[in-house]
Amino acid sequence: MRREAREIKDRKEIDAILGAARLMRIALTDGNVPFLVPVFYAYDGQALYFHSAPQGSKVEIMKRNDLVCFEVSIDHGIIEDEMICDFEARHRTVIGLGRTRFVGDRAEKIRALDLIVARFTNRAFEYPVANLDRTLVVRIDIDSVKGKQHGTGGG
Structure with missing residues (x-):
């Protein structure tokens, strides 16, 4: 990370951000074409879950390529300065990589929907x-995460 002082290294703090946000953006790739979509989600301490219709662009892309990048951010705002070029964003953000899995087990599906x-x-x-039968639940198994903050007391 370029600005090391802004990095969130404590996994508990990263987990707290994942638990606090409601909206997650997921980035998928279809060949060499990027696809970004916001989804409401839940985090159970291990994996991220979101629901979807069983067909559509993101589902078709995930069938071909299960690798996903995700982003959540909280504590948004602007830090003003005397110079416009010195304005900065206030935030706590988590970005990670993972693999998507379509949830087939009914009990896990219900648990995920309850969390959402x-x-x-x-x-x-x-x-x-x-x-339930016409709702797709997707689990993201997290491979890696990074946290960054600025203007929130930590960085």
């Missing part, structure tokens, strides 16, 4: 079988 729903409400829901 819990990010938005404390209500519990039952999932009709027909809805």
Whole structure:
């Protein structure tokens, strides 16, 4: 990392950022064409989960190439300065690499959906079988992560 003082090295802090954000951007590649998409997600301390329709561009790309880059960011803002060229972004960000897996096990699928729903409400829901059958859940098995922060007290 170019600015070493901004690097987040503590895995607990990286996990806290992954647990706090709601929106994740995933970057996929189809041959030499990049594809970026935002998704709502959940983190269980080991893997990231998001849901999708069972067909579409991102699903077709993941079938051909399971390697993914992901990004989440929190604590957004601007740090103003007297000089416009010295304005900076306030943030805590995690970027990582992983591999996507389509979740087939119904119990894991429900657990993942429960984790995602819990990010938005404390209500519990039952999932009709027909809805479960037409909902794709994707798990990202994390290979590596990096954290960076600026203007939040740490870097």
